[in-house]
Amino acid sequence: MEALNASGVCRKYGKQEVLKDFSLKMAPGSFEALMGPSGSGKSTFLHLAAGLLSADAGEILVGGSDIVKMGDAAATKFRRRHIGVVFQSFNLLNEKTVRDNIVLPLRLDGAKVDEERLASLVSALGIADILSKNPEELSGGERQRVAIARALIASPDVVLADEPTGNLDAKASKAICSLLRNLNSKEKSAILVVTHDPQVAATASKVHFLKDGKIAASYATEGDAEMVSKRYLETYRG
Numbered sequence: 290m291e292a293l294n295a296s297g298v299c300r301k302y303g304k305q306e307v308l309k310d311f312s313l314k315m316a317p318g319s320f321e322a323l324m325g326p327s328g329s330g331k332s333t334f335l336h337l338a339a340g341l342l343s344a345d346a347g348e349i350l351v352g353g354s355d356i357v358k359m360g361d362a363a364a365t366k367f368r369r370r371h372i373g374v375v376f377q378s379f380n381l382l383n384e385k386t387v388r389d390n391i392v393l394p395l396r397l398d399g400a401k402v403d404e405e406r407l408a409s410l411v412s413a414l415g416i417a418d419i420l421s422k423n424p425e426e427l428s429g430g431e432r433q434r435v436a437i438a439r440a441l442i443a444s445p446d447v448v449l450a451d452e453p454t455g456n457l458d459a460k461a462s463k464a465i466c467s468l469l470r471n472l473n474s475k476e477k478s479a480i481l482v483v484t485h486d487p488q489v490a491a492t493a494s495k496v497h498f499l500k501d502g503k504i505a506a507s508y509a510t511e512g513d514a515e516m517v518s519k520r521y522l523e524t525y526r527g
Contacts, residue, residue, distance in 0.1 A: 311504065
């Protein structure tokens, strides 16, 4: 069973068809990137896959369950258990500690915190020594590490990351990419990163290019940002 299986997905904004017959499959534990120009629909798909927007047509199966058919309440509950989301703007609660932010999905779901998993996760992300701090005391890179820990704490089927390095400097961006790659090798969660940055996309094993509302081309990245950039130009200049 695929971790993520989107088929025939359509989404309009007014009369503009942003996604049309969009399809994408991801195996458990895979790490893939979705690229496209601004307005191409890549973030729209991520929000559809997270159940934060509703598709006009098609299906999006996460761990075998179609989130498109769920109502808002059901989608929210399903997301807490099966989908981790990493936002460009972090979306952390400043009034809560780092620890409380990380375990928030579990608390909202009434689930018990697995202290051993929490300790392992924060250690891998290098944030074990800041658990008692508040987000406003942290650097951008530290905040994004906290957001990644929150996305992974419930061992979701899929982690969806929307421009996860967009608010970071080059050094912090490189560190976050390295952490995502290392975590992917240890976790069972599939990771889909939406990005415009070839360096970020090259961290993934495969990159998909979104054009005219659907996947126009897909390539193995081989960790080569120059190749990703070249393929990007070929796709959107052709």
